[in-house]
Amino acid sequence: MVEPFLYLSPAIVLIGTIILIPLIIGISYSFQSIEILNPFATGWVGFENYVDLWSDRRFWIALENTFWWTFWSVSFQFLLGLGLALLLNTQFFGKKLFQALVFLPWAVPTFLSALTWAWLFNPTIGPLPHWMAALGILDEPYNIMGDPDLALWGPIVANIWFGVPFFAITLLAALQSIPGELYEAAEIDGASPWQTFTKITLPFLAPMIAITVMLRTIWIANFADLIFVMTGGGPANSTQILSTYIFTTAFRRLDFGFASTIAVALLIILLVYAIFVLWLRKKLVKV
Amino acid sequence: MSVTRTNPALTLGKYVALLAYLLFALFPLYWLVKIAITPDRLIFTEGTDLWPSTTTLDNFRTVIFQTDFMAFFGNSLYVSLGTAAVTTILAAGAGYAFSRFDFGGKKIIVAVMLITQMFPLLMIIAPIYKIVASLGMLNSLTSLIVVYTAFNIPFATFLMQSFFDAIPKDLEEAAMMDGCTRFQALRKVILPLTLPGLGATLGFVFTAAWSELLFALMLISDNESMTFPVGLLTFVSRFSVDWGQMMAAGSLALIPSCLFFIFIQRYLVQGLTSGAVKG
Incomplete structure (x- = not known):
């Protein structure tokens, strides 16, 4: 069926390009050094941002x-x-x-x-x-x-x-x-x-x-x-x-690299919370 | 439900509680307007009184005629109306598809839309900034409209879907039997019936776009294209002692939201419920 996608595609395209692709780029930023004020320090740094975040x-x-x-x-x-x-x-x-x-x-x-x-x-x-x-x-x-x-x-x-x-x-x-x-x-x-x-x-x-x-x-x-x-x-x-x-x-x-690292950390915390709540609900409903 | 035996103490308690809620809701707004109409020379002596001894509209006059606020106001109006119009059209299409079709991948698309409502949108502020900058679109109001539209489409879609769900399928099927195409049936039969829904969606999205601050702050730095929130914040940090003028500007920012709110108020329960139940 093609018809529903005629009605849906503008919304899908917009969400894809404005939210989903930047989301992936954002996650990749957390593994890079991207400081607009310091353009020479740009490059992949592995988990360095996460180590910095921990300390x-x-x-x-x-x-x-x-x-x-x-x-x-x-x-x-x-x-x-x-x-x-x-x-x-x-x-x-x-x-x-x-x-x-x-x-x-x-x-x-x-x-x-x-x-x-x-x-x-x-x-x-x-x-x-x-x-x-x-x-x-x-x-x-x-x-x-x-x-x-x-x-x-x-x-x-x-x-x-x-x-x-x-x-x-x-x-x-x-x-x-x-x-x-x-x-x-x-x-x-x-x-x-x-x-x-x-x-x-x-x-x-x-x-x-x-x-x-x-x-x-x-x-x-x-x-x-x-x-x-x-x-x-x-x-x-x-x-x-x-x-x-x-x-x-x-x-x-x-400092886009470090900002993205904090954002990924927040995302993970919220995911864990959501999974915990859903698990709790399932358990309570069973009883 | 009718309560047959009413306890007078309970009734009194109820009206006290109602009054308390009313005061809590309205007092901050009352204060905003009160400081705005207090003359500058009285701010430091009567700033904390419940009502100033004389009032003035000078602050409003200064803000409207001697600052850039009317330009900020215009920019915000343009961005909010643009976002509301584009979002509502696209969300009506998507909501219609969700309401009337069963198709492969529907569940995945719904799930993705729900997830976009959950994760920190600030996560994408850095990538969005770099993309917009590399397109040379910083300080452009169009880029704000595009970004806000994407943010608001998921909620607006679920809202529109709930309005479409309330309209019987037989209506457009009858129209299609009479020789209309589906799109004609949608345009001539269904859309007129969803006018209240379209209005509510417009209102919700307008209010959301009118309030947005952080992305506007990141993407707009040019005085010419500042939206109202950005302009007001810049004004506050620059002239932090001009209380009367700041509050006059704040009072002006209330007007469009309040107008839209009065308009959408009766759809609130319906709209937020459908959003919350599905979201």
Whole structure:
């Protein structure tokens, strides 16, 4: 059959030339020395980049930061998103308008979310440091993004703000597909709201939760924009995650060989994670 | 579901939670606009007040008439509209093929498209830069359109497929019985029915292209062809004390996304679900 390929071929050609071929070239870069600022050092170097990466202190810092960045972002996005979805699944006055307004952060361009939150954390023009000082969280109103111990929380908060609508939307759709008779039966049987939630709602949502959390974890681990704009990875690499490290290495140092090496490492980590989650799911489904 | 016995404490808790979500969602945007309309001389004395004692549109005037922002705005509009149009046309074709045909290699193509959604796109930033540079296409908005189109096609394809799946096959079969070719049936019968789907896809892709920063930063360095994100970031790093103007520029960047968002809002649940379930 040739016909489907008439409709498909432009998409396939474009994905092939713009994504797949560069992907292969990118993997080959990780075995070369390619520094645009140092053109004489170009050539194949075998695993030299990987040896450098292993002994690169910044790589390990970035790996740890990637973990915490992803873990806190996904956890809060999921919990707040689930809460919002449950609220939106009930009836209340002005629901349509409410839904449009709470979903709005999702439409805000990421660079703008990043700038807005960076400004909110700035004590000159932003209210947050003053509020945190008043609540006793900070000793005095200062910018937490200048504090290596707290800096990562700046982008994490921005990420939670930006990502809650996505979780709410996907979970809301799943909630709406739960048959209403189940709830009616539970009510007749005298189940408490908490029992209804844990015995009907959660089990029905579980497959959707599993796949959404897995996809979002991968997506957030790759998500460099917020951190790059808000802190640039600083202070002292305390907010550097692997994807921002890839970007700054390519963009600022123009060291394409090493940037590709970090990228391959990140890809392998994500692959291992995905395989682990799929294996876990298979095992749980069997039981 | 109707809850027959409502507990007043529970109802109160629900409205408190609704209000909290609303404040969390809107407060940052409110602040952005608030600083933008605060006069410069009041920023340091009233910058952290909830509302300034006087307001001004001077910052917007300066940004619009005395900086390059309108040019950046135009560049972004061109890139985003171009990307949205090309992506939607190609994705409609691919989504139609997935929805209506069974063919060898379909599973592999779907799998490859899914994988492109998973791996770090930053991985290809170096090769893309070298390819674009060797073609002499750095600083060209066309190269951005081509790159963004490739990035957005997989998601847009799955989205379009879900809209095609919702239309009964009988419709085009009837048209083909009446002597239409398949392409004519698609164009005259099916596409008009998927107009909402086409609109939603346009909106999603437009928003994605409008937000993209890192590839634009890498491929564009020329002031003339900067997109809005790149221009705003350059502006911020150069004039980092001009708060009012920066936020006025930021507020302007919100407008197109918000317009598109209002338009696509009712397709969000449908669109993201089909993307998430299949993705």
